[in-house]
Amino acid sequence: MTSPLRLGIAGLGTVGTGVVRIIQRHADLLTSRANRRIEISAVSARSRDKDRGVRLSDYGWEDDPVALARRDDVDLVLELIGGSEGPAKNLVEAAIDAGKDVVTANKAMLAVHGQALAEAAEAKGRVIRFEAAVAGGIPVVKALTEGLAGNEITRVMGVMNGTCNYILTRMEADRLGYNALFEEAGKLGYLEADPNLDVGGIDAGHKLALLASIAFGTRVNFASMEIEGIQRITLDDIRQAADMGYKIKLLGVAQMSGRGLEQRMSPCLVPKTSPLGQLEGGTNMVVIEGDSVGQIVLRGAGAGEGPTASAVMSDVIDIARGTRLSTFGQPASDLRAVSGATGSVPAPFYLRMTLLDKPGALARIAATLGDAGISIDRMRQYGHDDESAPVLIVTHKTTRAALDEAIAAMAGTGVLVSEPVTIRIEAV
Ligand code: HSE
Numbered sequence: 169m170t171s172p173l174r175l176g177i178a179g180l181g182t183v184g185t186g187v188v189r190i191i192q193r194h195a196d197l198l199t200s201r202a203n204r205r206i207e208i209s210a211v212s213a214r215s216r217d218k219d220r221g222v223r224l225s226d227y228g229w230e231d232d233p234v235a236l237a238r239r240d241d242v243d244l245v246l247e248l249i250g251g252s253e254g255p256a257k258n259l260v261e262a263a264i265d266a267g268k269d270v271v272t273a274n275k276a277m278l279a280v281h282g283q284a285l286a287e288a289a290e291a292k293g294r295v296i297r298f299e300a301a302v303a304g305g306i307p308v309v310k311a312l313t314e315g316l317a318g319n320e321i322t323r324v325m326g327v328m329n330g331t332c333n334y335i336l337t338r339m340e341a342d343r344l345g346y347n348a349l350f351e352e353a354g355k356l357g358y359l360e361a362d363p364n365l366d367v368g369g370i371d372a373g374h375k376l377a378l379l380a381s382i383a384f385g386t387r388v389n390f391a392s393m394e395i396e397g398i399q400r401i402t403l404d405d406i407r408q409a410a411d412m413g414y415k416i417k418l419l420g421v422a423q424m425s426g427r428g429l430e431q432r433m434s435p436c437l438v439p440k441t442s443p444l445g446q447l448e449g450g451t452n453m454v455v456i457e458g459d460s461v462g463q464i465v466l467r468g469a470g471a472g473e474g475p476t477a478s479a480v481m482s483d484v485i486d487i488a489r490g491t492r493l494s495t496f497g498q499p500a501s502d503l504r505a506v507s508g509a510t511g512s513v514p515a516p517f518y519l520r521m522t523l524l525d526k527p528g529a530l531a532r533i534a535a536t537l538g539d540a541g542i543s544i545d546r547m548r549q550y551g552h553d554d555e556s557a558p559v560l561i562v563t564h565k566t567t568r569a570a571l572d573e574a575i576a577a578m579a580g581t582g583v584l585v586s587e588p589v590t591i592r593i594e595a596v
Pocket of ligand 1: 331371471
């Protein structure tokens with residue numbers, strides 16, 4: 169049996185302590201699977217005295233994560249601190265500089281600095297692995313990098329923020345408004361320290377950008393992603409979407425077309441009978457389409473101690489076994505720099521608006537759509553008892569640009585009571 173793989177763990181929050189617990193609980197199992205022992209040499213965190221409910225006295229302690237990375241008795245550095253800049257990035261750079269491999273759960277750092285860090289690691293013959301950064305316990309990085317490596321990937325989709333899916337699911341199930349559920353999610357500890365990362369779609373956007381890089385062999389391009397959060401979704405939208413056979417999900421879609429790399433993280437309507445439509449609560453789902461495999465669906469816990477630590481350990485065991493994969497599935501220098509797509513693939517759209525209830529109002533709205541070349545698929549007017557009427561329109565496939573043109577024209581009709589809400593309907 170080869171010598172033990174010696175870990176330095178930086179960050180002892182939920183994920184870090186979860187990793188320590190797995191290593192303590194499954195020492196023999198891990199040894200059999202990796203054919204060598206996996207040991208913790210030292211740990212680093214902000215507070216040494218905090219009771220984390222796990223035994224740390226056998227390990228060395230470093231206040232400074234960079235010092236942890238430089239220790240002679242550390243072969244592999246686990247970066248579980250988080251944040252795109254500062255201590256996490258300093259640690260990874262120091263680890264690579266010291267000739268250490270890195271396992272990280274840090275989607276924000278890789279979405280912004282992934283290319284530079286991958287290049288730096290490869291220049292030193294080191295690896296950076298990040299299974300835990302995307303969709304928690306779902307082995308989706310592995311699926312794309314290894315299991316589906318023989319496919320040309322045509323599309324990657326995912327619900328990858330459990331907090332948003334929890335809020336949207338509860339809005340529908342319990343008829344509670346967004347604000348009440350946002351508050352509840354905060355009380356339950358579901359929200360990131362900056363809640364906009366969750367509800368603004370940024371956290372899920374980071375994850376999609378990393379998957380797109382592996383799927384399409386492109387440099388991570390988070391800056392070109394179209395991102396919209398769930399803050400403007402109302403109970404009316406959810407009710408009316410359900411009435412038409414849809415669910416609203418914060419859905420990420422990445423695909424490559426002649427127009428470039430299309431990456432969107434935004435609320436979408438999906439058929440309620442589809443796997444994505446049936447995804448309830450804080451669970452994640454990733455759907456991958458490849459030319460040979462067809463469509464595969466991966467579902468599981470996207471956050472939490474056990475699932476995220478499980479993902480970290482899969483990378484640790486790979487490295488212990490001697491499996492050395494490029495960060496994004498191929499050498500960083502081979503990844504293509506592509507620009508963001510100009511315009512998205514055409515799709516049907518849902519439009520909700522309130523109109524003045526007077527003769528010709530609907531006709532004027534229909535005319536703006538016709539003038540922009542948009543065909544109406546379905547239309548419904550809801551019951552009301554005042555002088556304005558809620559109206560729902562589902563279009564045939566159209567482009568965002570044509571829709572924007574129609575909406576601009578609607579503003580001049582004089583019959584709109586409120587600005588129309590538009591949501592893309594994704595074929596899943
Ligand atoms: N805040 C994320 C979620 C988990 O709600 O899914 C960490 O990315």
